[in-house]
Amino acid sequence: MRLLTHNMLTCNIKGVTKGFPLSIEVQKLETKETDFNPDFLKNIFPKLEWKAFHDAALSVGLNDIPEQVDPVMLEDSEFLQKFHHALLEVHLEEGALICPETGRRFPVSKGVPNMLLHEDEV
Amino acid sequence: MADGRRANLLRTYTSTPHQKKSLHRQTSSPALGLKGHIVSAFHGHVDGKTGSELQVEEDDSSLSHYAVADSPRRRIASIKLVARHPEVYEPCDDSFALVDALVADKGHLLERQPSVCLEVGCGSGYVITSLALLMGGGNGAQYIATDISSIAAQVTRSTLSAHGVEADVIVTNLVTGLEKRLAGSVDVLVFNPPYVPTPEEEVGAAGITAAWAGGDRGRTVIDRMLAIVNSLLSSKGWFYLLTLTANNPGEICSIMKKKGFASRIVIQRSTEEESLHVLKFWREDVKDVGDNGNHSTFSNSLSAKFSRLAFWR
Numbered sequence: 001m002r003l004l005t006h007n008m009l010t011c012n013i014k015g016v017t018k019g020f021p022l023s024i025e026v027q028k029l030e031t032k033e034t035d036f037n038p039d040f041l042k043n044i045f046p047k048l049e050w051k052a053f054h055d056a057a058l059s060v061g062l063n064d065i066p067e068q069v070d071p072v073m074l075e076d077s078e079f080l081q082k083f084h085h086a087l088l089e090v091h092l093e094e095g096a097l098i099c100p101e102t103g104r105r106f107p108v109s110k111g112v113p114n115m116l117l118h119e120d121e122v
Numbered sequence: 123m124a125d126g127r128r129a130n131l132l133r134t135y136t137s138t139p140h141q142k143k144s145l146h147r148q149t150s151s152p153a154l155g156l157k158g159h160i161v162s163a164f165h166g167h168v169d170g171k172t173g174s175e176l177q178v179e180e181d182d183s184s185l186s187h188y189a190v191a192d193s194p195r196r197r198i199a200s201i202k203l204v205a206r207h208p209e210v211y212e213p214c215d216d217s218f219a220l221v222d223a224l225v226a227d228k229g230h231l232l233e234r235q236p237s238v239c240l241e242v243g244c245g246s247g248y249v250i251t252s253l254a255l256l257m258g259g260g261n262g263a264q265y266i267a268t269d270i271s272s273i274a275a276q277v278t279r280s281t282l283s284a285h286g287v288e289a290d291v292i293v294t295n296l297v298t299g300l301e302k303r304l305a306g307s308v309d310v311l312v313f314n315p316p317y318v319p320t321p322e323e324e325v326g327a328a329g330i331t332a333a334w335a336g337g338d339r340g341r342t343v344i345d346r347m348l349a350i351v352n353s354l355l356s357s358k359g360w361f362y363l364l365t366l367t368a369n370n371p372g373e374i375c376s377i378m379k380k381k382g383f384a385s386r387i388v389i390q391r392s393t394e395e396e397s398l399h400v401l402k403f404w405r406e407d408v409k410d411v412g413d414n415g416n417h418s419t420f421s422n423s424l425s426a427k428f429s430r431l432a433f434w435r
């Protein structure tokens with residue numbers, strides 16, 4: 001699971017109002033090289049919650065993602081490389097995503113997060 | 123109960139590889155897809171052929187039988203590279219129909235430049251992989267796939283990586299956990315649902331059953347999906363849904379019409395046992411740019427569609 005996936009996920013347990021962002025519990029990370037695609041990065045940029053991405057990057061040990069961003073930075077190739085790496089190349093293989101409000105753990109196993117809710121949570 | 127068991131048998135019956143393949147071959151003509159003729163190629167093709175003759179055809183699995191004039195070289199997932207597991211739905215007639223619909227609509231899809239594509243119920247990963255390949259990967263879109271089965275999610279991952287394609291795979295019920303962040307931003311939504319009419323308690327049951335068990339008229343999971351399409355789709359979003367005649371596609375179209383969606387049939391296909399349709403929905407207030415202009419006729423003639431659907435039955 002890449003950080004892009006993390007940025008899309010919210011805890012949707014009934015009654016939860018602040019289910020985003022989920023915090024990341026790391027058990028195993030993997031780095032997989034991916035083709036650099038600036039168009040993809042530019043497309044996805046406006047859809048990201050940057051603060052959540054920044055914090056997620058920190059929790060997987062990447063501290064070169066700036067806290068504040070500006071669309072002009074998308075013209076800077078050095079920034080794009082770091083952005084690319086953090087968003088798409090670092091994968092959470094084992095661990096969990098944790099709801100900031102309830103502490104509910106959503107397991108990540110073999111790289112796939114499991115967001116299924118129990119019956120009493122819907 | 124009898125219904126469910128019968129449906130189950132039909133599933134098994136229609137899913138032997140030779141039959142699947144031959145049906146696919148004979149019916150993937152774009153003319154059939156766009157004009158929507160009834161196809162009953164299933165029978166004669168299998169008749170009178172020995173298993174080995176059919177096998178030869180199987181081995182010749184180049185994609186050359188897809189011949190759409192405006193796209194000489196279309197790439198979809200290779201059936202040989204699709205990962206398998208006994209508890210995961212293997213690509214079948216319905217999967218092929220859905221991919222053929224995407225292929226038939228490829229020109230429009232490319233023009234649309236979707237940035238978020240989502241498949242619900244990805245199973246083997248055949249459809250989402252084909253979609254990503256069709257769109258050429260390099261166009262900057264994000265692909266997301268969900269399934270209620272964690273085994274299916276793993277199988278999808280294998281299929282994606284066997285084709286060198288990236289997608290975010292998530293185990294969840296429809297889109298739970300994604301609906302907030304994806305609200306209003308899905309440009310292409312694809313769903314081959316569990317559509318076989320079964321007793322209600324089989325819906326979402328353990329193992330492979332959840333892959334096909336659709337409850338009353340096969341509509342239980344479909345209807346849950348219809349309820350969330352409006353909030354997921356972007357203003358230019360398209361929703362492709364595979365249905366069986368027993369699901370009452372005409373009624374599905376009118377439910378969606380009440381929510382402001384126009385529709386058309388991209389592909390219809392009949393086997394001896396099933397009559398499948400791939401429906402496409404888009405927001406009625408948005409001009410469907412890039413399509414061939416047939417849409418308005420389709421969306422305005424729901425009643426004509428109803429009578430045709432009745433005819434298929």
Ligand SMILES: C[S@@+](CC[C@H](N)C(=O)[O-])C[C@H]1O[C@@H](n2cnc3c(N)ncnc32)[C@H](O)[C@@H]1O
Nearest residue numbers: 211213217243244245269270295296314315333
């Ligand atoms: C008919 S199969 C289609 C599989 C694949 N997309 C294809 O076309 O070959 C339906 C798939 O939907 C999944 N499914 C069933 N109910 C679901 C739900 N509530 N949420 C997500 N996926 C579901 C099943 O596990 C199965 O993989």
